[in-house]
Amino acid sequence: MTAPWEIDDFLTTRNGHLAIDGIDAASLATEFGTPLFVYSQRRIQQNLDRILAIRSRIDCGLKICYAAKAMSTLGILRTVRAAGCDVEVNSGGELFKALKAGFSGEQIIFNGTSKEEWEIEMAIENAIYAIQVDSIFELEMIAAIARRLGRPANASLRLVPEIESNTHSGLQTALITSKFGMMPEEAFAAFARYNASPHVKLSGIHIHIGSQNPDPSVYTNAFYEIYNNIRQIYAETGYVCGHVNLGGGFPVNYLRDRSSANEMQLEQRQLFGAEYDPVEAIGTAWDEAVRRAKADGALHLLKDLTLLLEPGRSIIADAGICLTTVRNAKERPSAGGWNPTDTWLLTDAGFNVLLSMETYKWYYHLISAERATEPHNTPYKLAGPLCDGGDVYFDIEGKKRLPDYRFLPENVRPGEILALLNCGAYSLSQASQYNGRFLPPVVSIDASGQPKLIRRRDRLDDLINNEIQ
């Protein structure tokens, strides 16, 4: 019988162990140590193909820019590039990595609310596809730098259109109360002012609604907003936008295995269990925009448009597994759970490698990598290695944003290797050396099923390398 978390030809079992692309996960953990991130290149390709299929559903150009913030280890950026993706970066550092990974300037777009001069210079010098401008102040700064360098800056304007998503409040980005972007009126004025500028080539507008958007209709709302804006820009300036950018945010189903779902609040369940086809979400949004443009006699505004998307999570999250070892175990009087005593398991993966488990109470399904086919019926309290009481796999505030217990086979002892699933996005890219812990190694399994170490584990020296004594 297959477990609900299994995915054909990717996450399976072999001789009772978890297998990733056919490779025994426990043996990878033994060879490279834990915590260990393992990525499947085949799964990345499948996830990207699912998004590229939008091409056949809409009648305009499509440019998919992988959101490097989700995971930007060079080996993964190279995989994403080879899989047919362009890239979105959020800093000069990510821009540097994208260039190192072989992306050309034309393949790169650059977001961010607090860009510095050197980052803008780097973007202009590499002739990137678009610097996505956060404010009028920033636009003027870009124009001044471009003038000084004697090279034009390609730019698009990020709008804040007030579109609410039912995602986690920290992941909402298109509310007027959020910190991103400019008001549409500011954008119209900017298009009027920079229309013929030799220094700034304004080519489009950008909206990013939020991450893990549980409801596909937000894309229809966003595209409608975008359509209204490009229509207004045309009406006020005669300028026809070359591209529009709908950002990222397609969800990943973190609750394929729902055995713990009933232990969480309904809202969290809906967020983590969200699943829909990006093709349909964007296709429906496109159809609606076309319908309105037809009614307005403005179809020419959509005719030569290129649609940009910036998916991160939906490409990389379920392609990455975090393997962790139980390092300690103890019995404690129960905090009102299933038995008179709780068994606590202390692993080597805490919020130093999975920050969102603490900040957003993010759910990662946990299984035993060594006993993947045994019944997972025994409740345990799980926690990481850090010195904080909040470094636990449950919600210490008792708000049920995470289940209180995790279910594993009976008698889990120190030394057993466990696997946290769907950890590929916003994990290593947010990881820290807090408590003097090493940033973990990363193994990538290539299309032919060969595992390769693409990031080594930190060594002791890495903890002090930049310190001046």
Ligand code: PLP
């Ligand atoms: N684009 C922008 C501007 C973002 O801020 C983010 C993430 O927050 C993304 C794209 C990627 O979103 P996701 O990983 O949910 O696809």
